[in-house]
Amino acid sequence: MARFTSIVLTCALAACGSSSSSSSDAAGTKTDAPASMTVTTVSCTGITPAATVTINSNGNGYNPPTTTINQGQVVLFTTASDHDVTPGHQPADSAIADPGIHVDFNMTGCRMFTETGSYGFHCSIHGFNGTITVQ
Numbered sequence: 001m002a003r004f005t006s007i008v009l010t011c012a013l014a015a016c017g018s019s020s021s022s023s024s025d026a027a028g029t030k031t032d033a034p035a036s037m038t039v040t041t042v043s044c045t046g047i048t049p050a051a052t053v054t055i056n057s058n059g060n061g062y063n064p065p066t067t068t069i070n071q072g073q074v075v076l077f078t079t080a081s082d083h084d085v086t087p088g089h090q091p092a093d094s095a096i097a098d099p100g101i102h103v104d105f106n107m108t109g110c111r112m113f114t115e116t117g118s119y120g121f122h123c124s125i126h127g128f129n130g131t132i133t134v135q
Contacts, residue, residue, distance in 0.1 A: 038115035039100030042074055049076035049110060053130060055083045062123075062130035071134050074112045077103040085109075086124040095120025095131060 050073035056063040059080065069075060077085050084105045088097030096119045103109040113119065113134045122129045 037098055037100040038096075038117075039098040039111050039113055039119065041100065042110045042112045044076060044108065044110040047074055047110065049074045051132070052076045052078070053085075053132075054078045055080045059083070060126065061128045062121075065129070066131045066133065068133040068135060069113060071116050072112065072114060073134075074110050075132055076108065076110050078108045079103050079105055081106040082125060083123045084125070085121045085130070087121060089120035089129045089131075090122045090127045093120065094118070101132075 050069040051064075051067040053067065053075060054063050055061075055078070059082070067075070079085060082105065084107075085101060085103040087099050087101050089095050096117045098119055101111055101119060101121050103111070113132060116134045119132045119134065120129060121131070
């Protein structure tokens with residue numbers, strides 16, 4: 001009986017100690033998140049962003065859809081009532097889907113990019129994509 005208890009306890013501890021870097025987005029789609037977020041929210045007050053991403057005048061894409069910045073710089077995102085900024089491209093590809101890039105509907109938000117790479121984002125309703133390349 002002691003051996004059985006030991007096996008059960010070992011299995012329970014192993015299950016509790018496991019960790020995953022996966023999460024689910026608003027649509028319930030499983031996404032792989034980086035070990036630590038490299039896109040962080042910063043205050044827009046008193047800064048000059050390196051780039052600004054808005055919704056284009058037709059309402060069917062980001063303006064600009066792609067932009068390049070240097071590591072440590074800030075991007076200002078301005079969304080609309082029916083468009084947001086959701087991590088990752090649709091369909092998913094090799095772009096980084098950092099959860100820190102999220103900006104909700106009809107919001108303005110500044111995001112600092114602390115690591116180099118290609119960060120993808122999309123509108124959760126319409127699926128159009130955008131990309132920030134950090135060098």
